Amino acid sequence: MKNLSVIFWGVLLFVCMSCRDTQSIVRNSSIKNDLRAPAYPLIMIDPYTNAWMFGDTLYQDEVRHWTGEPCPLTGALRVDGTTYRFMGTSRIYPDNKKSVLTRAAIQKSVDVQATQTYYEFECGPVSLKLIFTSPLLLDNLELLSRPVNYITYEVSSLDKAPRQVEIYFEASPFWATDSVTQPVTVERVEEDGILCLKTGTKSQKILKKSGDNVRIDWGYFYLAVQEEDNVSVCIAPAENLRTTFYNEGRIEEKDINSPDNRSGVCINLGEVSTSSSGKVMIGYDDINSIQYFGTNLRPYWNRYGDKNILDMISGAKKDYEMIMSRCYQFDNELMSTARSVGGKEYAELCALAYRQAIAAHKLVESPDGELMFLSKENFSNGSIGTVDITYPSSPLFLLYNVELVKALLNPIFHYSESGRWSKPFPAHDIGTYPLANGQTYNGDMPVEESGNMLILTSAVCSLEGKADYALQHWETLTKWVQYLEEKGLDPEEQLCTDDFAGHFAHNTNLSIKAILGIASYSRLARQLGEESLSDRYRKVALEMSDKWIRMSEDGDHYRLTFDKQGTWSQKYNLIWDKIMNMGIFPDSVVDKELRYYRTRQNQYGLPLDNRATYTKTDWIVWTASLSSDTTTFREFIKPLYRFMNETEDRIPMSDWIFTDKPHHKGFRARSVVGGYFMKMLDDKLSQHP
Secondary structure (H helix, E strand, O other), X not given: OOOOOEEOOOOOOEOOOOOOOOOEOOOOOEEOOOOOOOOEEEEEOOOOOEEEEOOOOOOOOOOEEOOOOEOOEEEEEEEOOEEEEEEOOOOOOOOOOOOOOOOEOEEEEEEEXXXXXXXXXXXXXXXXXXXXXXXXXXXXXXHHHOOEEEEEEEEEEOOOOOEEEEEEEEEOHHHHOOOOOOOEEEEEEEEXXXXXXXXXXXXXXXXXXXXXXXXXOOOEEEEEEEOOOOEEEEEEEHHHHHHHHHHXXXXXXXXXXXXXXXXXXXXXXXXXXXXXXXXEEEEEEOOOOEEEOOEEEOEHHHOOOOOOHHHHHHHHHHOHHHHHHHHHHHHHHHHHHHHHHHOHHHHHHHHHHHHXXXXXXXXXXXXXXXXXXXXXXXXXXXXXXXXXXXXXHHHHHHHHOHHHHHHHHHHHHHHHHOOOOOOOOOOOOOOEOOEEOOOOXXXXXXXXXXXXXXXXXXXHHHHHOOOHHHHHOHHHHHHHHHHHHHHOOOOOOEOOOOHHHOOEOOEHHHHHHHHHHHHHHHHHHHHOOOHHHHHHHHHHHHHHHHHHHHHHEOOOOEOOEOOOOOOOEOOHHHHHHHHOOOOOOOHHHHHHHHHHHOOOOEOOEOOOEOOOOEEEHHHHHHHHHOOOOHHHHHHHHHHHHHHHHHOOOOOOOOOEEEOOOOOEEEOOOOHHHHXXXXXXXXHHHHHOO
């Protein structure tokens, strides 16, 4: 491939536990991501512990929560008495005292992979490499739910001359507050050879608030490090911690009782002539994660109530080498596979999307023992378990672990089957995160959510090669398909997933979803041996498809709505007909639409429809995936890549953007970017139908 750049220093593996002059093993090279991300993922655990750098360098701004509020994490390296700040901002202290961390390192590179973000700095005569690792590996639910991330560092002398080096990390209590004015406590905890600095609010009002632009203010944040002779930790105001480190290359061992306290870690690496490496760990114990119809649920890692956060941190320490190796291997495989099916730009977008999509969820178990993977609608109203958020995000989870797709669907099935939701179509959501006590959104999406649930249930059963999951919910699925048969062909005025565009009737793309939802039910019936029922609903879907073509025909394309000539829209819902080989719409429909879309491209992508210049990035990837050749696919992906590479809005990746200027319209950090994996899912299903 052209422009294939590689990063050779790879992942660092300890061969002994000491932080001093540990030998590191350089693994095989990974494929570097050249994308200048709008923001860089750093610490990614769930919708609450979800931190980014909103800029090009790690030291130009504070580390921030996805909402934009600061959750400061500061890092500095002291080399032969000179201190270089490599993470976070300098601070001017009261009383006109000069900040001691004004000198910044020189950032040489940054590289986002699926589970890791790599930084490289020059700190005078020393090179510093950092890896932020979130081990969100979807095939291991215990690891996926473990609320611990790593920051790995490696220091090496550029001229091989011995250099005296100390490294410093500092965390603010804002990681555990919604507002900076909330009183906090900070304490040290020591267990199993690990030093932990623990911080949280004094009030600890567990699961007492919900909403969109809010942060967690219960539970406890942990900054943890291996206990060694050369490691010191301290709880003190930032001024005290930084000044002592700046002047002496250490921090005080004695804690200070102050309302301005921060957590500080200092590691004396001694004289470094070749390289020295180590790690710190960041964890969060939310105690109770979700309220589910009145019952408070613990996180999945502690679903039985027999574990604690120190167990998780200790396990993270013990599993470090294995986890780093697995993450490195997975990142390589994802980038390589995505490149082969969709090209360089596609692969780099997928790498950036991976952690964002996963960390917008929380994994828990219901009181009945069902797995639940609950999404939060970030900056689009804060709903929990939204069906039309599950639908666009599903390709990632269908690709890597179908059990997680069932975990996305389970709460909606339960809501209907428990009698709490009695309408003949699925609910839009089950509450406002993290309180899942029933739908709070003020508008139903009858055709939208019915089609979503039927299509995704069929996708699950197709991948499993059996329809056991559908059989568990057959009565409910039958109710929904009957609704689509009656109401789906020419939808009444109602909301769909693109609700930001408002209500409108006769939506042709929504009609496609209804038709394919009916076809999905037919497939499920056939898997269950219900041949006559399957034939009946397949006939219904085919007849509706024929009517759809006649009703939406508009010359060289198909309409946005059945009743308006001269309109157009992306028919991204057609993708399921292709990847699941349903055979409901003729290939000529897709061919005509794709030819037309190529005439409507703007600088930063294909608009959603004729009404505005904005678009949805997930739908662009689905539309692009309708193509049968990589060249056409990349024609749609390259403008999207250009937007992410050039946007002036430095925020976690938005999925609602303008196509004619480098700005987003709304939304950020949402799970729907899991939809970027549709092309990879298509490739997988085409090889293993």
